[in-house]
Amino acid sequence: MMNKPFSQACENNKDAILAILASEFRTTRRVLEIGSGTGQHGAHFAPNLPHLLWQPSDRAENLPGIRLWRNSAAAPNLAAPIELDVTRQWPDGPFDGLFSANTAHIMPWPVVERMLEGAGQLLSSGGRFCLYGPFHYGGQPTSASNARFDAFLRAQDDQMGIRDFEAVCEVAAEHGLHLTADHTMPANNRLLVLVRG
Ligand SMILES: C[S@@+](CC[C@H](N)C(=O)[O-])C[C@H]1O[C@@H](n2cnc3c(N)ncnc32)[C@H](O)[C@@H]1O
Secondary structure, eight states: OOOOOOOHHHHHHHHHHHHHHHHHTTTOOEEEEEOOTTSHHHHHHHHHOTTSEEEOEEOGGGHHHHHHHHHHHOOTTBOOOEEOOTTSOOOOOOEEEEEEESOTTTSOHHHHHHHHHHHHHHEEEEEEEEEEEOEEBTTBOSSHHHHHHHHHHHHHOTTOOOEEHHHHHHHHHHTTEEEEEEEEEGGGEEEEEEEEO
8 A cells, every 4th residue: 555655845844835825815715736746735734724625736646645645634625636737738717826836946947937827827817826935036046055956956957947036927927927925935945926917
């Protein structure tokens, strides 16, 4: 039998992210999570945000683990995970919330652009995309550890790497998504809030 996949980073960041989502998603009804990974985030957020429906998604290989975390959370507002590669067919809405953690530096830049385009198409007016992870500002890392992480990613695959905050905001704006908040998070991460006009 498969064990639940585990990410220590998710355990470390889940409460800090939840504190922001409780405010940013306070009137949100349906959230699509992109790149759920292990599924730990949804299993923590859904029971703590009972006013909304949390819809996890990821590429097919991650769905079995996400299902295990969903089963253990037993939260009525945590939906069964669905397959979503952002370069392919997106689910039908309506969704007034999107969440994605630690995906933009893993996806090649054209895939990040596609994620932002899809977000602009999927979200209803006033809907918000909360995008968590490390970002560079003015082309510079915000810490020595982020510089090391960026170099580590690029050594593995030159399509990966920490994204520029300004480039993300520019592409988001092309798709009707406007930055309303840039939250400082622990461990040199950020949580960007992009609202659909
Ligand atoms: C570093 S993991 C982050 C997982 C989780 N969100 C977290 O914070 O631990 C990156 C995730 O992005 C997903 N991903 C990569 N490319 C993707 C794509 N084209 N469409 C959807 N998800 C993708 C991977 O499958 C993986 O789950």
